[in-house]
Amino acid sequence: MEEDEVNSxxxxxxxxxxxxxxxxxxxxxxxxxxxxIRLDQISRIRVxxxxxxxxxxxxxxxxxxxxxxxxxxxxxxxxNQVRSSRQPIKMKQLALKENFSxxxxxxxxxxxxxxxKALAKxxxxxxxSWGSTQDGVLGQGx
Numbered sequence: 189m190e191e192d193e194v195n196s197x198x199x200x201x202x203x204x205x206x207x208x209x210x211x212x213x214x215x216x217x218x219x220x221x222x223x224x225i226r227l228d229q230i231s232r233i234r235v236x237x238x239x240x241x242x243x244x245x246x247x248x249x250x251x252x253x254x255x256x257x258x259x260x261x262x263x264x265x266x267x268n269q270v271r272s273s274r275q276p277i278k279m280k281q282l283a284l285k286e287n288f289s290x291x292x293x294x295x296x297x298x299x300x301x302x303x304x305k306a307l308a309k310x311x312x313x314x315x316x317s318w319g320s321t322q323d324g325v326l327g328q329g330x
Contacts, residue, residue: 197227199236199245207241208274209256227276229253239295239319244302245276250290252279252302260298262319287311299325 200222201210210216211225227233232248242256242263253276254263261267264279279302282290288304288311295301299319306313317326 197230197233198224199227199233200224204241207257207272209238209241209243211255211274211276214274229278230276235290235293237293237295237300239300240297241272242295242298242300244293244295244300246290246293252282252290252293253277254279254300257298260320262295262298262300264300264318282316288314296320296325298322 201212202219202222203210204218205212205216210219211227212219227245230245230247230253233245234248235246237244239262242254242258245253247253255273255276256263257272258265258267258270263270263273263277264281265277270277282302287308288306291303291305291313293300293302297320299317302316304314317328319326321328
């Protein structure tokens with residue numbers, strides 16, 4: 189694979205795919221060695237973060253996508269609508285905020301986090317968290 193192909197919509201995945209967190213078909217439950225996959229709906233993947241059974245991806249345009257298990261709402265969509273997803277879901281709530289850029293995304297076991305850097309001096313940076321509230325991991329006081 190050429191370098192520019194890897195920098196496009198390819199990522200390397202391995203490990204458990206039980207909840208679709210590797211974006212592979214239903215038959216593939218375990219990938220012991222890294223393989224390259226292509227996610228056509230995301231142009232130029234810039235960042236990948238992994239939780240226990242879910243993943244966050246950020247495109248070069250700063251759009252956040254999620255995939256995998258959604259038992260605790262860690263994909264950022266209602267649990268009663270999506271139990272898990274093998275295809276990346278665009279996070280509409282975090283879609284290209286004006287005067288902000290995605291600085292970083294992170295995952296905990298069953299929780300997700302995204303920080304946004306303010307581009308204007310009069311704005312403050314922002315941190316979003318969602319998913320499991322166990323042990324106060326989201327920092328939202330519950």
